[in-house]
Amino acid sequence: MTRLLLTGNAAAAWGARLAEVDYIPAFPITPQTEIIESLGEWIDHGEMAGRMVTLESEHSMITAAGAAAAAGVRVFSATSSQGLLYGMEMLYTVSGWRAPFVLTNVSRGLASPITLEPDHNDILAARDSGFLQIHCATCQEVLDSILLAYKLAEDPRVRLPVIVNLDGFYLSFTREPVTLPEQDKVREFLPPFDAENMMFRASAPESQAVAVLGGGPYSYFRYETHLAAQNALAVYDEIADEFSQLFGRHHGPLECYCCDEAEYLFVMMGSFATKAKEAVDRLRDAGWKIGLVRPRLLRPLPREALQNVLCGRRGVAVIDQNISMGMGGVLHSEVTSVLYGQPDAPLLASFIGGLGGRDIPAAEFFQIATVLREAAEQGSAPPPRLLYTENELREVRKLQAIASVEREVLGGQGDE
């Protein structure tokens, strides 16, 4: 067991290496590229078995991944943002094949305008694709989650592909101490992929490209995928326990931090949740009864676990690092649906922050807690709030002034 400094990207590559993957279809995109570069270097130097093939797009890459997984080999791939969206058609298709493999997504905000830093609209666009989703908050969790993800994906009760999500920059390029599990122990936890009835052999052709009409067969196949995803909840609990016994780190479907006897809770996903954790510590120092709930599994959504931990609190602030245009925070919607009709549901407040990697400083968490407490005391939820300051708008106005000058120069149609 070695403890060393690794970036989130390096941790992801180590996860794939320790899982002893057979096949890696790849296509580069910032901020993910280091993952496939590391794997490529290891394969080149004979430090890792397996075959890497660079494809001409993410669409082909995910097709190749699904096809190889359907042939019974262990497959890893990685992408980000626009790349994930470019492959979106095939995400839905290969999950329908029930082809189990692991795809790492390094979250990055989506165009337009185009950006490099993270938020979760890319990964949430894949929410309904049939891929299960594990969201990571630390580099250690990235490595561990890839191992968990293979075991989950390949379980006969599930057999679905899994996306392991890590945030660009805040994890992808950030080094933290990571414990590398020993290969033997990983093998014990994750034996070679037993493809069972998945056959694709010479002279035994199969076709995945099945077309059905009439809705009846279609509904059957789609609902079976849903049932498999729901099964994944109980299976995940099992394997998280097994992982914890072997490696001493427990990654449950929800991380609940300082939740015992907490009156107020933050709910957040991803690496920014560690900032919320820091804020919880500071608020506790100042006498607050507050905690953090972080869903690691988004699909399947740990419904009951969320109900159990959220109900009975005075107030819950959901902080979404994403935005659904015309609705608001996606996680807020999910939590609302989970709490609907529960007798002791807490007051729920919605905050949106961290879009395109916009920082959320400690003072904003303190302010969120204060707004939440005031709302709970008054008994009515505050309007949804974008974390955005006067100064930020001032900076945007400066940029717009430049654009406006150009318009005047170019066509005499400048804004006042």
Next chain:
Amino acid sequence: MYRIRFHGRGGQGMKTASRILGSAFFLQGYEVQDAPRYGAERRGAPIFAFVRADKRPINERGIIDKPDLIIVADDTLVPVPAAGVLGGADAHTLLLINSHTDVSEWQQRLNYPGPVVVLPAPEEVVDRAEMPFIGALCAGAAAALTGVIERTSLQQAIAEELGHLGADIVEKNSQRALHAFDLMGRQQPRLMEGATADASAWNAPEWISLPFDEARTAAPVIHAADNTEALKTGSWRTMRPVIDYERCNKCWWVCSTFCPDGAIAVEEGTPVIDYDHCKGCLVCVAQCPPHAIEAIPEHNAGEITP
């Protein structure tokens, strides 16, 4: 917790410097987080990297807005607003500048609220984007200023971070870093760990509700390339092309045509370089048929009349 920010230019090795310091802290038994901040990934452009180190697990993440130590590898960055070198500095923030200029001069120039330490810059180089070993020097100096990193940890950190480049590179960087470490070993004041945020007294963020703007304003549209004019990319330049008009044969087109940034205009048959926007790529120097364009170090540019 120690919160440390490195400032330099693309090519000067700030990411490596932050990793050397991060590894040295880690070898010393600290929990560590280090990361570069990529922006314009280009030689000469301002970049920064940061290191957090603490005895407890680190939950903070991302940019460091209140640093305990600011390290400036290239003193020409100090006046560049885009570099944000002094951002968040207060009376406890130690400022370490690699410079030929002395402490009192910097204190006076910057009206800096905290302690300033100057790392006497090594021999000047022609192109500052290629300042050799500057990352190792800065990491060595910073390691000494912490007061908690041993010489051997610094040495081992360099071996770990640069080992893939070969023994010779490790040795050369090690020498420089240890030299800076020993030099700073006699320096006062020392780096002080910064406080954690206080949830009983804080400045409320000035949140606003965004107003609705019509798409004409609110769509992220740039109607022409003219916006580049507002961005003074000249600050990225480490080498400056200077035209010798005696030698220029007034061909009127070669340098201005090859300039990838359109920063050379021809006025009445004579080329004129726009130094607000010339990034110093020196394509013009290579292309000029009579070799009438010379490259001089930007940091000497004040000494000549272009």
